[in-house]
Amino acid sequence: MPRHRYRVSGMSCTGCEVLVESAVEPLPTVTFVAADADRDTLDVGYDERLPEGLGDAIADYGFDLGDRIERI
Incomplete structure (x- = not known):
């Protein structure tokens, strides 16, 4: 399953990563999610679209x- 990396602004700590991940994980078609506050990125895997x-x-x-x- 392809993963995509997005820029996210506003994250500053591990707690922010947890909030972002918990918000994205239940969305339809999401198969993977990982937020990184140090790099201000969100990696998301999803089916189709x-x-x-x-x-x-x-x-x-x-x-x-x-x-x-980028696509990762």
């Missing part, structure tokens, strides 16, 4: 989803 509501899910916690950086 970008999960609907990805940006909104993390915005609810005060984080902003940026552009996709």
Whole structure:
């Protein structure tokens, strides 16, 4: 399953990583999620297409989803 890396602004600690991961994990089609506050990134694996509501899910916690950086 391909994974994609996105820029996320607003994360500053491990607690932020947990919040972002817990917001993204239940979205439909998500198969993998890993947030990294040190690099300000979010790695997401998903079936077929970008999960609907990805940006909104993390915005609810005060984080902003940026552009996709790369496919990993």
